[in-house]
Amino acid sequence: xxxxxxxxxxxxxxxxxxxxxxxxxxxxxxxxxxxxxxxxxxxxxxxxxxxxxxxxxxxxxxxxxxxxxxxxxxxxxxxxxxxxxxxxxxxxxxxxxxxxxxxxxxxxxxxxxxxxxxxxxxxxxxxxxxxxxxxxxxxxxxxxxxxxxxxxxxxxxxxxxxxxxxxxxxxxxxxxxxxxxxxxxxxxxxxxxxxxxxxxxxxxxxxxxxxxxxxxxxxxxxxxxxxxxxxxxxxxxxxxxxxxxxxxxxxxxxxxxxxxxxxxxxxxxxxxxxxxxxxxxxxxxxxxxxxxxxxxxxxxxxxxxxxxxxxxxxxxxxxxxxxxxxxxxxxxxxxxxxxxxxxxxxxxxxxxxxxxxxxxxxxxxxxxxxxxxxxxxxxxxxxxxxxxxxxxxxx
Numbered sequence: 001x002x003x004x005x006x007x008x009x010x011x012x013x014x015x016x017x018x019x020x021x022x023x024x025x026x027x028x029x030x031x032x033x034x035x036x037x038x039x040x041x042x043x044x045x046x047x048x049x050x051x052x053x054x055x056x057x058x059x060x061x062x063x064x065x066x067x068x069x070x071x072x073x074x075x076x077x078x079x080x081x082x083x084x085x086x087x088x089x090x091x092x093x094x095x096x097x098x099x100x101x102x103x104x105x106x107x108x109x110x111x112x113x114x115x116x117x118x119x120x121x122x123x124x125x126x127x128x129x130x131x132x133x134x135x136x137x138x139x140x141x142x143x144x145x146x147x148x149x150x151x152x153x154x155x156x157x158x159x160x161x162x163x164x165x166x167x168x169x170x171x172x173x174x175x176x177x178x179x180x181x182x183x184x185x186x187x188x189x190x191x192x193x194x195x196x197x198x199x200x201x202x203x204x205x206x207x208x209x210x211x212x213x214x215x216x217x218x219x220x221x222x223x224x225x226x227x228x229x230x231x232x233x234x235x236x237x238x239x240x241x242x243x244x245x246x247x248x249x250x251x252x253x254x255x256x257x258x259x260x261x262x263x264x265x266x267x268x269x270x271x272x273x274x275x276x277x278x279x280x281x282x283x284x285x286x287x288x289x290x291x292x293x294x295x296x297x298x299x300x301x302x303x304x305x306x307x308x309x310x311x312x313x314x315x316x317x318x319x320x321x322x323x324x325x326x327x328x329x330x331x332x333x334x335x336x337x338x339x340x341x342x343x344x345x346x347x348x349x350x351x352x353x354x355x356x357x358x359x360x361x362x363x364x365x366x367x368x369x370x371x372x373x374x375x376x377x378x379x380x381x382x383x384x385x386x387x388x389x390x391x392x393x394x395x
Contacts, residue, residue: 001058001106001135001136002102003160003161006168008034008037008038009168009171010098010102011033011036011037011038012030012033012034012175013171013172013175014033014094014098015033016172016179018033018094019033019179020088021082022082023082032078036074037095039070040061040099041061041099042061043057043059043060055141057138058103058114060116060120062115063117063119065119065121066096067097071088071089071091071094072092074091075089100115100117102133104126105128106132106133106134107135114126133163133164135160136157136161137152137154137157140252140265141252142260250266251264259278259282260282262276262278264276267289271292274288274289276288283301283303285301286298286300286301287301291312296313297310298311308340309339309341310337310338311336312339313337337350337351339351342366347364348365349363350364358375360374360375370385372384373386
């Protein structure tokens with residue numbers, strides 16, 4: 001997404017060119033233009049009220065259907081003052097759609113989701129093939145407000161805003177210059193003169209003025225159509241998001257109620273990737289990832305989001321310390337290990353292979369000391385080893 005600064009500058013530049021003649025206050029119109037260009041991001045406010053600031057971003061508000069609805073609302077609001085509802089409708093729709101076009105050319109490796117341009121007729125997402133600006137970092141769905149504010153005040157975002165201002169401020173200046181030139185030309189065509197003029201000349205001047213005003217009107221609408229055409233080309237250049245590759249730091253799957261049911265992202269340190277599955281209440285129930293040593297792991301969690309079963313390769317740091325069994329050794333990095341955990345996340349049953357590549361099961365106490373070990377001996381016979389005191393074994 002682009003920053004509010006970029007959307008405001010584009011809105012002001014377009015507002016100078018799309019202002020209907022019946023609007024007397026240029027200041028009010030430019031304020032409306034800036035607000036219209038930023039209006040699509042009101043989905044952040046909806047997310048804030050729902051408890052997830054990023055939860056609805058790039059949803060229905062970022063669509064051509066929303067742009068048309070905004071144009072209709074704009075016409076209803078402005079018609080009592082300028083009585084040019086059709087022109088205000090077109091201007092409001094174009095100003096709103098400028099937000100979609102600008103977001104489409106803002107790449108963001110931190111957020112890859114596209115826009116629902118075809119809403120309400122389709123929920124598919126679209127994204128552009130090329131980017132002109134870097135996107136603004138604003139966190140992930142589900143992030144807290146404090147985390148999002150921290151992401152917003154980043155060096156990357158400051159650089160992005162600076163680049164946007166550097167590129168778009170000259171566009172605003174050009175728009176202001178063109179608007180001022182039209183006004184000056186209009187004043188020079190005023191037929192009122194201090195000196196007396198013959199009636200025929202007055203009629204001729206009135207005819208010329210009427211024609212010039214008509215040409216000016218057509219010229220203004222040609223500018224509007226040209227701007228609208230450019231926006232349309234930008235939006236049509238977007239394609240359905242169906243690339244073979246997705247480059248992002250987080251991917252989230254939501255159900256029909258907007259709840260996150262699966263998430264692929266990094267840990268809090270931004271180092272290790274994890275795939276997490278959630279139940280309908282938003283609790284973590286299944287975790288698939290890579291630990292800090294680069295070893296794969298799979299964890300099943302209970303309703304309190306505590307791990308109860310762990311599957312991994314290599315040795316668990318909670319196992320094998322203080323044990324007396326020379327045969328049980330899961331320190332081999334490629335040796336599979338399954339651990340059943342109690343409510344305190346202590347491993348109580350471990351399934352793995354011995355150093356002779358024979359299956360073995362170890363029962364542990366709360367201190368991670370082995371009590372019983374079941375396995376297969378090298379000659380193929382069953383083996384049982386008992387450890388600890390008789391009191392420990394009685395438990």
